[in-house]
Amino acid sequence: MQKPEFLTDFTVISPSAQIDPARHGWRAKCLQRLVRLELPVPETVALPASTVRAIAAGQMVDCAGILGHFGDVPLVSVRPSPENPDWGGPATILNVGFNTARHDHLARTHGQAAADALYLRFVQGYAIHVARLDPDTFEGLEPNATGLREALRSFQQEMDEPFPEDPARQLADVLRSMSRAWEGTTARLLRQAKGAPSEAALGLVVQKMAQGIGQGISGSGVIQFADPITGDPKVKGRYLGQSQGRDALTKGDAIYLTRDPRGASLEELAPEVFAELIRHGAACRGRLREEMQIEFTIEDGRLSVLDAVKVQRSARAGLKIAVALAKDGIITQSEAVLRVEPRALSELLHPQVDPRGPRDVFARGIAASPGAATGRIVFSSQAAQASASRGEPCILVRRETAPEDIRGMHSAVAVLTERGGMTSHAAVIGRGLGLPCIVGASDIRLDAKDRRLVTRDGRVFNEGDIITIDGTTGEALVGAAEMLPPAQDGAFRQLLAWADEVRDIGIRANADTPADAQTARDFSAEGIGLCRTEHMFFDEDRLVVMREMIFADTSTDRAAALARLLPMQRADFGQLFEIMRGLPVCIRLFDPPLHEFLPHSREGLRELAEALDRPLSEVTRRAEALAEFNPMLGMRGVRLGIVLPEIYDMQARAIFEATVETVRAGDPVVPEIMIPLVSARREVELVKTRIDALAAAVRTKSGVSFDYRLGVMVETPRAALRAGEIAQHASFLSFGTNDLTQMTYGLSRDDAGRFMNTYVQEGVFPEDPFHILDVDGVGELLLIGAERGRKTREKLTLSICGEHGGNPESIAFCRNAGFDYVSCSPYRVPQARLAAAHLALTEPKG
Ligand code: PEP
Ligand code: MG
Secondary structure, three states: OOOOOOEOOOEEOOOOOOOOHHHHOHHHHHHHHHHHOOOOOOOEEEEOHHHHHHHHOOOOEOHHHHHHHHOOOOOEEEEEEEOOHHHOOOOOEEEEOOOHHHHHHHHHHHOHHHHHHHHHHHHHHHHHHHOOOOHHHHOOOOOOHHHHHHHHHHHHHHHOOOOOOOHHHHHHHHHHHHHHHHHOHHHHHHHHHOOOOOOOOEEEEEEEOOOOOOOOOOEEEEEEEEOOOOOOEEEEEEEEEOOOOOHHHHOOOOEEOOOEOOEOEHHHHOHHHHHHHHHHHHHHHHHHOOOEEEEEEEEOOEEEEEEEEEOOOOHHHHHHHHHHHHHOOOOOHHHHHHHOOHHHHHHHHOOEEOOOOOOOEEEEOEEEEOOEEEEEEEOOHHHHHHHHHOOOOEEEEEOOOOHHHHHHHHHOOEEEEOOOOOOOHHHHHHHHHOOOEEEOOOOEEEEOOOOEEEEOOOOEEEOOOEEEEEOOOOEEEEOOOOEEOOOOOHHHHHHHHHHHHHOOOEEEEEOOOHHHHHHHHHOOOOOEEEEEHHHHHOOHHHHHHHHHHHHOOOHHHHHHHHHHHHHHHHHHHHHHHHHHOOOOEEEEOOOOOHHHHOOOOHHHHHHHHHHHOOOHHHHHHHHHHHOOOOHHHOOOOHHHHHHOOHHHHHHHHHHHHHHHHHHHOOOOOOOEEEEOOOOOHHHHHHHHHHHHHHHHHHHHHHOOOOOOEEEEEEOOHHHHHOHHHHOOOOOEEEEOHHHHHHHHHOOOOOOOHHHHHHHHHOOOOOOOOOOOOOOOOHHHHHHHHHHHHHHHOOOOEEEEOOHHHHOHHHHHHHHHOOOOEEEEOHHHHHHHHHHHHHHHHHOOOO
16 A cells, blocks of 8 residues: 555544543643633644654654644744753744735734734744754844845745745744754753653644734733642743743733732733633632742633643742642642652751842852852851851851761851762761751862862852852852742641652651751651760860870779760650650760770860870870871771770660669650661670669669660671571661772762762762662672571561661662651651652552
8 A cells, every 4th residue: 555645643622532641642631621621722733742753753643734723824933842841942933824925914904013922932933943044044033024035035045945835845944953953962861861761752733823913902921820830829931922932921911910018910901801711710620729920812802711720839949838738629639748759858947038139159069968058168167157157147067077067067157069979978967967068179279278169160168158058959159149948838737748648668857966856856857767976075174084084094984984974865755755755766885996986187186185184295196106097997887896995884874874864753764775887786685784784773773664676777798697696686787888888889978979970970880879779789788788698587676777868769679668657857858758758658558
C-alpha cells in the first residue's frame, strides 16, 4: 500500500475526544478539561507526539485539513504540549495565517494601525523563530506601515522569495520548525536537566486566535487566584487593552485586575467579564484540583480562555496551596502530603533571600545549611561574641571552624568558611543550630591578620562590612539582601501532622543543648537520637576544668577535676530530660581526641600555663605530646574511655543522677547511653561493666530504681562486620555514617571538600558520599551490621544518626532495611517526617 502523502492523525479537542496526556501532552489534556468545564475555549486541534515526531523527520501533516476546522479565513496560534509542563518546549507562535488579504480586512475592521502592528509582529516572529533569520534584522522596527514594509522586504531579500501568503504553507513551516526545535541538542539537554526522559515527546496544539484587538473592550491578560510567593488566596495578574499573548505581563501600560487605588482595573472596566473570570477560576480550582493561572483574551467584550497553567509557586506557596485544597475537600490529605517535596521544607524553616530582590554575589561555596542572614563580617569567634554582646548581628568568616569556635558560632547569625565539605565542623554545627552556612567557598582568600577577605575578582571586604549569607543557594551577597520571613505557620504544622498519621519509621533529632532539644520538640521529633556530649565542655568555665583534667598527672587528680564537671553534666542531662518529657534521650559518651580542647596559639598556651600555674615549657610539651598524626583515627571515642575510664565514669554517673532527679520529680525517663567509635566486642564489655556498676551504685545510694539502655555507635567498618558479637552487649546499634563513610572510603571528612567537586564531575563518585549515603559500599556495611546484629538479638533497635539521617534517600534505605528510626539535625526533622510519609504512601510495606 502506498504511504499517504500527509499525516492525518490529529484530533479536534471536544469533551468526548480521545485526548491522552501521554500522546497529546499536558496542554491538550488541560484544554480538554477546560472545554468540559464549558469555559469559552476557542476551537483547538491537538497533534499527537507521533505526528510531531514524523514532522521532525520530514513528513508533513494535512495542514489544509487542520485549518479547515477554523473557518474560511483561518488565523491560529501553535503552542507546545509536552507530557509534563516543566519540560518547556518551543515558543508559542501567534497569528499563523496572517497575510495580505487578512491585513487588508483587518485594516477595514480594526483600523490601519492595528492591522500593520499585528502583521509586523507575525512577520517578525516567523522570520526569527520559523525561518531562523538573523534577529537583528527584524527586531526594533517601528510597529507601523514603514516597519511592516521593511520587514517584508528584508524577508524577501534573505529568503529569495516573498513572505508566504498561504496559511497552510505557513502552518506547515511553523509545525516543522517547532518539531525540529524540540529535537535539538540544547533543548534536549535543557529538559533532561528538568527531569525529562531522553525520549520525552512533544505534542502541539493549534488554536483559533482570539484577537484581543477590536473596537469595543478588547485586550488580553493573565489571572491567578493565589499569591505565588506566599500561597495566600489573592487575585493577581494584569490586563492590557488591544494586546495579545502574554503582553500584559511584559508591557508597562497594563492595568490591574481588581480595583486598586494606584490605577485603573479590569474589575471597573468590564465588571461582568471580571466576574466571569472569577467564576472560571473557581471552577478550575475545584475540578482541575489545582491553583491555575488562566490566559485570557477579550474581543469586543467577549471573553475567551486560551490556556491554563499551574501557578508558579515558591515552596511556601506550594505548601499553603496543597493544605488549602485538602481543607476545602478538593484533594485528600495524602495527596496534599505528596504534593510537597520534602526538601522544599527547609525553605520554610528559616528566613530566605527574597527571589524578587537584587543579588550581588561575591562568593560561592557549598550550601551547607539552608536559610539566609545578614550581618557584619567578623573573622574570629571572640569578635563574634563581642558583636553579639553589642547586639549587632554578625557573620563568622573563617578558613574553617574547629570545636573551639562553637561559642563564636552560637553568637553569629551565619557562617562562611573557605574550606570544608558537607560534614565539616562548620556544616554539621551550622545545621544543628539552624544557622545559614556556606563552606568550601574556595574562591575567597582570607587574610585573618589584616582582617580582610579578598574575592577572586579583587573585591575587598573588611571586618564590620555588611554581607548576606544565602545558605540555601551557597551564595554570599554584598550588603543586606531583602528577606522573606520563615513560614512555620498553621499550614506547615497541619501538613506535617497529616504526614505523621501515615509515616511508619521513627524520626529523632541530634541535639546537644537545651536549645537544640527545644527545637527538636517544637518540630515533633520522637526523641533525641544523638546528644554529642563533648560540645558541653566548650563553655569557658568548663573548658578550664577540662584542661585541668587533661593535664592531671594522676588518676586521683583527674577524678578531682572530673568531680567538678559532674554537677554541670548532671544539670545538662537533667535539662534535656525535662525538655524531652519522657521521650527517649540517647547520650553519646565523650568522643573527640583531647587535644581539641587545648589552645593552638602560643598566646593561648601562655594563658593556659598561667591558669594552671605551670611553666609554659611544660604546658607546651604536654600539649605537643597529645597531638596525633591522625587524630580522627587516634585516641578518641571508646579508646579514650578505656585508657582514661574516669571520663566515662563521670558521664555515666551524671546521667544516672539526673535520671534519679527526674524520676523523683515524677517524670518518666529511660536514658540511653551510647559508646562511640567501637571496633571490638571487648571494648563494649569493659565499658559496660563499669557503667552497670555505676548504675547499681547510684540506685543503691538514691534508693530510686531506674532502667537504662546501653548501645553502640557503629562507625568503624569493623563494628559493622562484628555487629553479631557486639550486639551481645548492646540493646541498640546506631550507625554513625559520617565516620563510617570516612573510614569506608579512607577519606577525611574534613579535607574531602578539596577534591570532591572534581571527583563528582569526573563521575568517580555519583554524589558527595558525605552528603548522600553511598548505598553500594557504606550501605552494604549497614545491611551487614543490621542483619548480624538482629541475628544475635531479635529486638535490637537499629538507627542511623550521621548527617545522612535527614536525607529522603537515606530514610528510604533505612526503612527498607527495617531500621526503627533515623536521627538528624533538629532543623531537618520536618523534612524527614515528610519524606518518611511519602515513602509510606508510595511504597506501602507488604
Ligand atoms: C558519625 O560519625 O556519623 C556521627 C554521628 O558522629 P560525629 O559526627 O560526631 O563524629
Ligand atoms: Mg562519629
